[in-house]
Amino acid sequence: xxxxxxxxxxxxxxxxxxxxxxxxxxxxxxxxxxxxxxxxxxxxxxxxxxxxxxxxxxxxxxxxxxxxxxxxxxxxxxxxxxxxxxxxxxxxxxxxxxxxxxxx
Amino acid sequence: xxxxxxxxxxxxxxxxxxxxxxxxxxxxxxxxxxxxxxxxxxxxxxxxxxxxxxxxxxxxxxxxxxxxxxxxxxxxxxxxxxxxxxxxxxxxxxxxxxxxxxxxxxxxxxxxxxxxxxxxxxxxxxxxxxxxxxxxxxxxxxxxxxxxxxxxxxxxxxxxxxxxxxxxxxxxxxxxxxxxxxxxxxxxxxxxxxxxxxxxxxxxxxxxxxxxxx
Numbered sequence: 001x002x003x004x005x006x007x008x009x010x011x012x013x014x015x016x017x018x019x020x021x022x023x024x025x026x027x028x029x030x031x032x033x034x035x036x037x038x039x040x041x042x043x044x045x046x047x048x049x050x051x052x053x054x055x056x057x058x059x060x061x062x063x064x065x066x067x068x069x070x071x072x073x074x075x076x077x078x079x080x081x082x083x084x085x086x087x088x089x090x091x092x093x094x095x096x097x098x099x100x101x102x103x104x
Numbered sequence: 105x106x107x108x109x110x111x112x113x114x115x116x117x118x119x120x121x122x123x124x125x126x127x128x129x130x131x132x133x134x135x136x137x138x139x140x141x142x143x144x145x146x147x148x149x150x151x152x153x154x155x156x157x158x159x160x161x162x163x164x165x166x167x168x169x170x171x172x173x174x175x176x177x178x179x180x181x182x183x184x185x186x187x188x189x190x191x192x193x194x195x196x197x198x199x200x201x202x203x204x205x206x207x208x209x210x211x212x213x214x215x216x217x218x219x220x221x222x223x224x225x226x227x228x229x230x231x232x233x234x235x236x237x238x239x240x241x242x243x244x245x246x247x248x249x250x251x252x253x254x255x256x257x258x259x260x261x262x263x264x265x266x267x268x269x270x271x272x273x274x275x276x277x278x279x280x281x282x283x284x285x286x287x288x289x290x291x292x293x294x295x296x297x298x299x300x301x302x303x304x305x306x307x308x309x310x311x312x313x314x315x316x317x318x
Contacts, residue, residue, distance in 0.1 A: 015317045023298045025263055039316050041298060066298050067264055094265065098201050 003042035004057045011057065019062040022077070024069065039064075050076050055084035065091035105191050108138050118171075129160050130167045134184065141188050143178035144168065243268055246277070249288045257291045264300050276302055283307040 007017060021041040042057075046069065063086050068074035071094050081089055082101060089101040119127045132155045133144065144151055148164060151157075157164055172179035245254040261268050280290035282304030294302050 010317065017317055019316075021298050025260070039297075041296075064298075069263070096265075100197065100200060 001042060001044050001048050001053050003040060004054075007040055007042070007061075008057045017061060019064055020058070021064050021066060022081070023066045024073070024077075044077065050080035055080055058084045058086045060085065060087050062086070062088045063090070065089055067092055067094050070094060105138055105141060105188060108187055108191075125160065126163055126167060129157060129163045130171060132157065133164070133167060133172075134181070137181055137184045138188065143180050144172065146174070146177050146179070148179075243270060243273060246273060246287055248286055249291060253288060253291060256295060260295050266300055279304045 007020065010017070017040050019039055021039060022044060023041050024044050024046070058081055063081055065074070065078060065081065068077065074091065074093050078089060078091055078099070078101070085103065086101075087103050089099070091099040091101075093099055119130060122130065133151075136151060136155055137144065148161075148168070152161060152164055168174075168179050172181050174180075245251050249257075258268055261272075266272075276290060277287055279302050280287050283290065283302075285293070285307070290302050293299070293307075299306070
C-alpha cells in the first residue's frame with residue numbers, strides 16, 4: 001500500500017483530505033498528490049492483504065474505491081474499509097455499478 | 105408499489121389448507137396491501153367494497169385473523185411490511201445514487217452501440233446477428249507517447265474493463281488538444297487520477313489545491 005503515509009502525516013498536522021481515492025494495481029506518484037494538493041490516492045498492491053495492512057488512516061474519511069481485479073477483492077477491501085470506520089465509501093465495482101456506504 | 109416478487113412455492117405452502125375462495129380473498133387482500141402500501145383498517149367495509157368482496161365478508165374475517173396481526177386499530181402483515189420497507193430503502197438508495205450521477209455508462213454503450221453495429225440479413229433471417237464489437241487489441245503506440253506509458257495505459261484500461269479502441273484514441277487526442285495538453289500528458293493524468301476517460305472540461309474544473317483538504 002502506498003500513499004497512506006502522506007495522509008497520516010497531513011492528519012497529524014490537522015489536515016484532513018475531503019476524499020481519498022483507493023486504487024488497485026501499479027502505483028504511481030502518490031506523494032505528488034499530497035504535495036500538489038489534489039485528491040490524494042492510496043494505491044493497493046495485489047500483494048497487500050486487507051487484514052494485514054493498517055487502515056486506521058482512513059478513519060472518518062470519504063473514500064472513493066476504484067474497481068479491483070475482481071468483485072471478490074473489491075468486496076474484501078470494501079468490508080475492511082467499513083471496519084476501519086470510514087465516513088463514506090463510493091465504490092465503482094467491476095460491473096460498473098456505483099455502491100454507496102455511509103457510516104451510521 | 106405496483107409489483108412485487110411472488111414466490112410460488114411459499115404461497116402454495118402457506119395456502120395449501122385454504123379453499124379456492126379463501127385463497128382468492130387472501131390474494132386480493134395482499135395485492136391491496138402492496139398497492140396501497142397501507143394496513144387493512146379495523147373497519148374493513150371500505151376495503152371489502154373496493155375489492156368487491158361483499159359476498160365474502162366472513163371469509164375476509166377468517167383470512168385477516170389467520171394471516172394478519174391486529175394492532176393499533178389496523179391489520180398488519182409482517183411479510184408485506186418487510187417487502188414495502190425494503191422497497192422504500194432501495195428507492196432511497198437509488199435516489200441517492202441518481203444524485204451522484206447515476207450508474208456509469210458501460211463501455212459497450214459508448215463504443216460499441218449494438219444499434220449501430222448489428223446487421224440483420226433481410227433475405228435470410230436465420231443468419232445470426234453479428235455485433236462486430238470485438239475490441240481492437242493491437243493499436244500501435246500513438247506519436248508522442250512513450251511505449252512504456254502506452255503499455256501502462258493499455259493495462260490500466262484493461263483493469264477497468266475498458267478496451268482501447270481507435271475511437272477512444274481519437275477522442276482522447278481531441279480532448280487533450282482542447283485541454284491544451286499533449287496526448288501523453290492526458291494519458292498520464294488519466295492514470296494518475298484514476299479516471300476512466302478524459303474530458304477537457306475536467307481540467308479546467310480541476311479541484312484547486314486547497315479544496316482537496318480541510
